[in-house]
Amino acid sequence: MNRNNLISLSKSIGNNLDLTQGAGGNTSVKDGKVMWVKASGYCLQDAGVKNIFVPVNYPGILRRLEKGQDNPVEPEIIKENHGETLRPSIETTLHALMPHRYVIHVHSVNVLAKAVVRKGEEVFHKLLNGIKWSWIPYARPGVPLTKEVQRATQLDPDVLVLANHGLVLGGDTAEEAENLLNDIERRLNCFRRETPAISMQEINSLTEGTEYKPSKYDLVHSLAFDQVALEIVGKGSLYPDHVVFLGPGPMPTMKTYEAQDYLSLSFGNTSQYHQAIIVVGYGVIIHKSLSEGAEVMLHCLINTLLRIQSHDDLRYLTKEEEAELMGWDAEKYRKKIQQ
Ligand SMILES: [Zn+2]
Structure with missing residues (x-):
């Protein structure tokens, strides 16, 4: 029972x-x-x-x-x-x-x-x-x-x-x-900001023929349009699951032409590619190898950030805290972050 x-x-x-x-x-x-x-x-x-x-x-x-x-x-x-x-x-x-x-x-x-x-x-x-x-x-x-x-x-x-x-x-x-x-x-329960709907046609044409695809969650694309969210992801991470699933440090944010250049690169067998990229004013694209578990963490991230106000004084995880979540020592962290 x-x-x-x-x-x-x-x-x-x-x-x-x-x-x-x-x-x-x-x-x-x-x-x-x-x-x-x-x-x-x-x-x-x-x-x-x-x-x-x-x-x-x-x-x-x-x-x-x-x-x-x-x-x-x-x-x-x-x-x-x-x-x-x-x-x-x-x-x-x-x-x-x-x-x-x-x-x-x-x-x-x-x-x-x-x-x-x-x-x-x-x-x-x-x-x-x-x-x-x-x-x-x-x-x-x-x-x-x-x-x-x-x-x-x-x-x-x-x-x-x-x-x-x-x-x-x-x-x-x-x-x-x-x-x-x-x-x-x-x-x-707090108010969640709304953002404009994205153009799937534009974002699809950006990733066509590349190793990337648009996130399947409509909400995730809001990351590319919300100023408060963009500022926060540019600074660092706020809670453990973000670091464990999406990696430490700021998330990569690009303008459209930067994303086009980046997507034209070939990464061969290396694993040194971004898992997810925010293309400002466009949407969020993810590497095709990104797990379902990690993509749903992007949903959690934007679902949280749209409830945070611009005047909120946030406590980011420190570099040491991020490193211990990844099971890394300080030196490995420094190298990873620089990649
Ligand atoms: Zn927990």
């Missing part, structure tokens, strides 16, 4: 691009000592269609966290009888630390648009009045974020706002958790 509730909850969240994008976001339910948590790399929208949940012994995870172990999840995976075992999400520890039966973690664009602001904590303080919540300063997903959350959950919050990342919340029933999520979304 609990797992059926988890499946329907996961599907409804997973089908909403304002809440989760691709394999981002995760859910869990605790049943006795077992916690079922979404597997790494799987999409919430596939709940019920595929097996996307992994059972773990969560009191065991909590004991290992108390002892300060760096790998508290892997030894606590409960092996199932039939064949391969999925790998639990890197965010499993957040689910274990929340005491609620149902826990939801989403990269909501309404949350992101405010959680990337320097004074985000003050903004949420006003908007989440009456809810038991905690602000979690930015930390890399994995051990550093777990440590921050471990500190915060001692105050027993129902909601965690992860700076430059997203939202975690819990409820004792699936309905309670979903109602809380809907309530927060209503409180945070």
Whole structure:
């Protein structure tokens, strides 16, 4: 029963691009000592269609966290009888630390648009009045974020706002958790700027016969028309999934003639091409090898940026933070960025 509730909850969240994008976001339910948590790399929208949940012994995870172990999840995976075992999400520890039966973690664009602001904590303080919540300063997903959350959950919050990342919340029933999520979304819902429709004919003629194609999402093309968004992507990245899927640093932005020149180049077997290019006033083109998971991150990016105002003081991820997300040391980062 609990797992059926988890499946329907996961599907409804997973089908909403304002809440989760691709394999981002995760859910869990605790049943006795077992916690079922979404597997790494799987999409919430596939709940019920595929097996996307992994059972773990969560009191065991909590004991290992108390002892300060760096790998508290892997030894606590409960092996199932039939064949391969999925790998639990890197965010499993957040689910274990929340005491609620149902826990939801989403990269909501309404949350992101405010959680990337320097004074985000003050903004949420006003908007989440009456809810038991905690602000979690930015930390890399994995051990550093777990440590921050471990500190915060001692105050027993129902909601965690992860700076430059997203939202975690819990409820004792699936309905309670979903109602809380809907309530927060209503409180945070912000206006999304509109941009002019693009000319598909023009953008198609630009990429015809090249290794690039226009993004399939209409919204993604808004990146090429919105001044605030263009300025932000020219400066850097704001949250982990952007860096992991689309790479660190500013996104390449070109004028039409620059894009024409660039597209006429042959890259042979090298992997040193741009994954996505913003052609100002035209649209967004992506390399044909770009994964579905990365393209949906472009959707998340513009869906967030169109909700940010020009006067918002944003906290970008630092070069060091980007490097640690890529698993790079500082030197490798410097070289990559210069390519
Ligand atoms: Zn996350």
